[in-house]
Amino acid sequence: MAPAHCVIKGCKTSIFNKAPGVSFHPCPTSIEMRNRWLHVLKNRCAILDWSKSRICSKHFENKYMDSQRRLKPNAVPTLFPALVTDSASKTIVKPSDAGRTKLDKAFSKLTQAELMSDIKFTLARMKEPINLNEFVNDDLKCRSDAPIEAKLWVLIKKQEYLNNMLTESVLKNNKQLEVMQKSLAETKSGRKEMEQNIENYKYVVKCLQEKQATLEEQIEILTAIESR
Numbered sequence: 001m002a003p004a005h006c007v008i009k010g011c012k013t014s015i016f017n018k019a020p021g022v023s024f025h026p027c028p029t030s031i032e033m034r035n036r037w038l039h040v041l042k043n044r045c046a047i048l049d050w051s052k053s054r055i056c057s058k059h060f061e062n063k064y065m066d067s068q069r070r071l072k073p074n075a076v077p078t079l080f081p082a083l084v085t086d087s088a089s090k091t092i093v094k095p096s097d098a099g100r101t102k103l104d105k106a107f108s109k110l111t112q113a114e115l116m117s118d119i120k121f122t123l124a125r126m127k128e129p130i131n132l133n134e135f136v137n138d139d140l141k142c143r144s145d146a147p148i149e150a151k152l153w154v155l156i157k158k159q160e161y162l163n164n165m166l167t168e169s170v171l172k173n174n175k176q177l178e179v180m181q182k183s184l185a186e187t188k189s190g191r192k193e194m195e196q197n198i199e200n201y202k203y204v205v206k207c208l209q210e211k212q213a214t215l216e217e218q219i220e221i222l223t224a225i226e227s228r
């Protein structure tokens, strides 16, 4: 739900007390307009949340309003209440979804268990790239002219190995990790029939990297507990 108050410092307008004719407006969505707004709004709001903050129409000159009192695409707030100068107060801009990939968004919604079942499912549809050996040497290094599938496949293998090692080291302390390793082991058996799909490769690399970070954090915590 949108906040009930205008985000501009010193402005008392809220949906409860607004005078007739005063309207509330969302922030722009384009990077270009956000940059222009940020330029004028820095130090003028405590927190600026691009998706939630609302600004009341008192801060917009008439030239920025259309006949239906909607903001024109080029609208920039220019009218502000007089403020006591406070050089220390800077506007905090909340990170927005702009620039995040679909993959990132999908990720943030998944729990660890869902992530693991997703990895399992995706791996089950993948198969080792054809002629992999031609592109990968014994040190598991890819030739520079190797196709992207081969490079990603090797990356997945290395991540998986790393994850297995990490998983092993914390296994005795954490039953949840036991389940995760089991699902990784199960994935291996079905891999021969897997379908090749570049998006799948990328997805799994990202999944495993995410999981690895979590495991490292867990190891850190466990080590800290043990060393007490």
Ligand SMILES: [Zn+2]
Pocket (backbone or CB within 6 Å): 006, 007, 008, 011, 012, 013, 055, 056, 057, 058, 059
């Ligand atoms: Zn206002």
